[in-house]
Amino acid sequence: MELKITCIPGDGIGPEIVAEAKKTLDAVALKYGHDMKYTDILMGGASIDVHGVPLTDEAVETARRADAVLMGSIGGDTTTSPWYKLAPNLRPEAGLLAIRKALNLFANLRPAVLYEELAGACPLKAEISEKGFDMLIMRELTGGLYFGERRTTEENGVRKAVDTLTYDEKEIRRIAIKGFDIARKRKKKVTSVDKANVLDSSRLWRAVVEEVAKDYPDVTLEHMLVDNCAMQLVKDPAQFDVILTENMFGDILSDEASMVTGSIGMLASASLNDTKFGLYEPSHGSAPDIAGKDLANPIATILSASMMLRYSFDLDKEADAIDNAVKQVLKDGYRTGDIMSEGCTQVGCKKMGDLIVERIQ
Ligand code: NAD
Numbered sequence: 001m002e003l004k005i006t007c008i009p010g011d012g013i014g015p016e017i018v019a020e021a022k023k024t025l026d027a028v029a030l031k032y033g034h035d036m037k038y039t040d041i042l043m044g045g046a047s048i049d050v051h052g053v054p055l056t057d058e059a060v061e062t063a064r065r066a067d068a069v070l071m072g073s074i075g076g077d078t079t080t081s082p083w084y085k086l087a088p089n090l091r092p093e094a095g096l097l098a099i100r101k102a103l104n105l106f107a108n109l110r111p112a113v114l115y116e117e118l119a120g121a122c123p124l125k126a127e128i129s130e131k132g133f134d135m136l137i138m139r140e141l142t143g144g145l146y147f148g149e150r151r152t153t154e155e156n157g158v159r160k161a162v163d164t165l166t167y168d169e170k171e172i173r174r175i176a177i178k179g180f181d182i183a184r185k186r187k188k189k190v191t192s193v194d195k196a197n198v199l200d201s202s203r204l205w206r207a208v209v210e211e212v213a214k215d216y217p218d219v220t221l222e223h224m225l226v227d228n229c230a231m232q233l234v235k236d237p238a239q240f241d242v243i244l245t246e247n248m249f250g251d252i253l254s255d256e257a258s259m260v261t262g263s264i265g266m267l268a269s270a271s272l273n274d275t276k277f278g279l280y281e282p283s284h285g286s287a288p289d290i291a292g293k294d295l296a297n298p299i300a301t302i303l304s305a306s307m308m309l310r311y312s313f314d315l316d317k318e319a320d321a322i323d324n325a326v327k328q329v330l331k332d333g334y335r336t337g338d339i340m341s342e343g344c345t346q347v348g349c350k351k352m353g354d355l356i357v358e359r360i361q
Pocket of ligand 1: 013072073074075076077078093096264265281283284285286287288289290295296297298300338
């Protein structure tokens, strides 16, 4: 199969971690007989330095022509980098918002997995962490409170601010379909999170999710109020498979879920549109403090590449090969600095990539 992939190395550690992810994809291609065609584009600070803007129209067109986009990370040190003296719409992060919008990426997927070998990094009590967990937060990314009308007014000397939370049933249906489709590739359970005891938008959310669920009789659906979900994530994270939720709840819950894994360098993510197209990137930033030093953990980006194989190309066997190689490397005691613990062998970014490749071959 030919896979056309646009790569965005980006800034900071971005180029280093994307290089390792490409190495991993190449190993998969060789083993399973695929043909990877990469085209790099500039985004973020790297694009500002060359073109004066964080993303050009040509770069968007190149991304659009691909089957999927693999990204490192963008941005620099926000206190010292000259990129942050520019107007907000010209700063590195504006490139990411622009590409998400241009490619209509409305579904954000953030897996939170606690690997047995990294259980020590989990801030939860041992009796909870020893059960492990493997969940995926599916967050609606282009609607809700962050995109509603807002205004601040002043009446009789009293300031007043209004934000509006709007969802229509089409927006809810398309993300629910994605959530159920993805649950079918996992443990076949969807927890839909809302605040239906208070919000009309949540009552509509719940009704539409129930309609969609009828087409997926093999997937178990449960509803959970967002306040309860926030508690359950620290009390019993092992109960979750796919958590399906709207934009603001997902923003908060996905950060909470990431933190209970305790390892920022391990967290992959994906943003999908209503075709198979997606943008895959680690959840962490460009880590300017360790850039160019061969210290970055490439695993989040390598696991993002695995998500790309699974969700954009339906290559589940190939994605499993990457996920298993990552597990094996951890089991064999290799760690980058960010996840280092006593008795393990510390390796750099390139070596970690090599070790994962060896376990794929
Ligand atoms: P960060 O995630 O870049 O770094 C936070 C801490 O985690 C740092 O100490 C860093 O060294 C460490 N870290 C992060 N990723 C790591 C990895 N793979 N291996 C080892 N250690 C790792 O967050 P920040 O410092 O707040 O932001 C730095 C820049 O990244 C900013 O410009 C920010 O806007 C940008 N950013 C970009 C994205 C993105 O591209 N999607 C996301 C978040 C932040």
